[in-house]
Amino acid sequence: MKTDFCVLGGGIMGLATACTLSETSDSQVLVLDRHGVGSEYSSSNDVNRVFRYSYGSDLLYTTMAVESQKLWRKLEKESGQELLLSTGLLLLHGADENANRFNEASYRTLSHMKLGADRLDKEDLKKRFPQFRSEEAFFDPHGGVLLASKALLALESLAKAAGVKFQQGQARDIVFEEHPYVKTDTQEKIEFRKLVVTIGPWSNRLLRNGLTSIRPTRQQLVYFRPHAGLDHFRPDSCPVFFTDRHYGLPAAGIDAVKLSPKELSESVDPESAKRSVDDEQIIDCREACRRFVPDLADGEVVQTKVCLYDMTENSDFVIDKDPERTNVVYGYGFSGHGFKFAPLIGKLLAELTQDEKPGFTLERFSILPARRRTPALGAHLGKGEYSGQ
Ligand SMILES: Cc1cc2nc3c(=O)[nH]c(=O)nc-3n(C[C@H](O)[C@H](O)[C@H](O)COP(=O)(O)OP(=O)(O)OC[C@H]3O[C@@H](n4cnc5c(N)ncnc54)[C@H](O)[C@@H]3O)c2cc1C
Incomplete structure (x- = not known):
């Protein structure tokens, strides 16, 4: 099988990315999820999640929350559903x-x-x-309060209406031959032009050595x-x-x-x-x-x-291309505080996938360990909660 954009993972990040890709291009988009979209195993599956601007003295996350709130409101309009109370x-x-x-x-x-x-x-x-x-x-x-499970369903139905295809299956390997492909647990080959990997707590399984792990x-x-x-x-x-x-x-x-x-x-x-x-x-x-x-x-x-x-060492996300294989884009390490940013992260991952300049500076979200900040006091808490100093 062949597709232009293959998205691995049908949690909130994969769905938000697939929706943006289908809105901003005429290319084929396929979402592959091991347990099915928003299954009970995914970190996105729950009744509700916290939305907040409060991020201590962290201006980047605060600004991202402001931007993300606008995108949640847009998603509410598009889906006709109340998602953010x-x-x-x-x-x-x-x-x-x-x-x-x-x-x-x-x-x-x-x-x-x-x-x-x-x-x-x-x-x-x-x-x-x-x-x-x-x-x-x-x-x-x-x-x-973000109505999390409802948001998953809203994104899934918008994606389906826009022509995104969904398939259940586990990506076992990413193979880089002349035509790169994902090999699934059933030995199926899914050839892609661009691959987006958003598999949350399972991310380490599809990361090559030298990239930030979780x-x-x-x-x-x-x-x-x-x-x-x-x-x-x-x-x-x-x-x-x-x-x-x-x-x-x-x-x-x-x-x-x-x-x-x-x-x-x-x-x-x-x-x-x-x-x-x-x-x-x-x-x-x-x-x-x-x-x-x-x-x-x-x-x-x-x-x-x-x-x-899916904790990174410093609680900062990873939103980046593999520097050696630039047709693979990664979004993971959301460290217990990613849901509120999902529409924005979907947009940023879609921009990277389409080789566009991302709308936010992504330096802090590098996939290379050496480019990432050293953990600050309070990083052990998850949720991006630094001491604010
Ligand atoms: C208890 C808890 C509370 C949280 N509270 C908040 C909160 O209040 N506010 C907030 O902003 N954030 C919160 N978060 C964080 C937020 O929920 C996550 O950051 C977000 O849901 C991550 O989404 P994701 O799509 O990256 O991962 P997931 O939702 O985990 O999706 C990953 C998907 O990948 C699939 N998959 C795995 N391996 C493969 C493979 N090899 N091939 C194909 N598919 C695969 C899985 O089946 C899964 O569906 C919380 C998280 C948890 C766990």
Whole structure:
């Protein structure tokens, strides 16, 4: 089989790239996914994901979030679906100095960029968001909830309508002969003009030596339903929130509030990672709630999920061509914070694929380890959460 553009991976990044390629060219686009588009194994598969402008003092990610929000709104128009709920993001002051510095730096950055952000003292917080407890908090009005699974479906149907072809199968090898091709698990050869590789936690398998590798980690999510009901936890009254070591999302797309640790869990092999949640994790989430969101602390656990991060050493993404094989473009290492940027990343990967100048400077996202920044304090947290210094 032959195609102009072959996209490996039908997670949010592969779909966003395929959509842009089909919109901006008349070429044939094929998406190959091992488990099928947006399967439960992919990191993109979940009810909801956090959107935020807050990135400490990191101007690049903040600017990318501003741009990405416009593209999510465009995607909502094109698909006729509501995908990004504006709830704001509440950054709660706690005992973790790194997290506190990140919160303060985010506030300063948003204020400096005239994007608006509020500082709330204990009394302000009680009046505005009585569900939460903290001595101090910052509010990023641009935070929100992305309805992740719905976004996957929206992109898939837009791609299909634009003529993108989908196939289930696993790429085993990329073969560089006169006509380069992908060899699949069923020995099929897919000849391509350009290849885009967006296979998330499985990326190491299709990287040659000398390119930036990733560390897949097992992350756990717990959905709580408070006994007193969800009135204070709907998206119209409850923002997305960050505590010392956890983050949470209001009941959006599901009748329960999601809690998850920001910190990285253990490294795993994506083939054999345990896909159920540990009891200790549920206890840990309850403890965080007891301190910051008491009504949730004894809530009923209605759903749990394990998802894999594809961590780079410094939490920065990889968005680059293979310098020796420039017909192969890579997008991976989204380090637990990529979803919010998906439409923008899809655009950037499509630009690289079509040999156009990318709309953002991609220096920080180099595939060459020597060109990448050394890890900063707080990089261990994933989610691009640096200390803000
Ligand atoms: C628990 C958790 C919480 C997160 N929270 C947030 C958040 O709040 N906000 C945010 O912005 N981001 C968040 N992220 C990060 C975000 O979800 C990911 O960065 C994003 O979904 C990555 O998408 P992807 O398409 O690169 O990878 P994936 O969605 O994992 O897709 C990769 C696809 O490649 C396929 N594949 C693998 N190997 C092969 C092969 N050899 N051949 C063919 N196909 C293959 C897989 O089947 C899979 O479908 C979170 C991630 C996790 C795990």
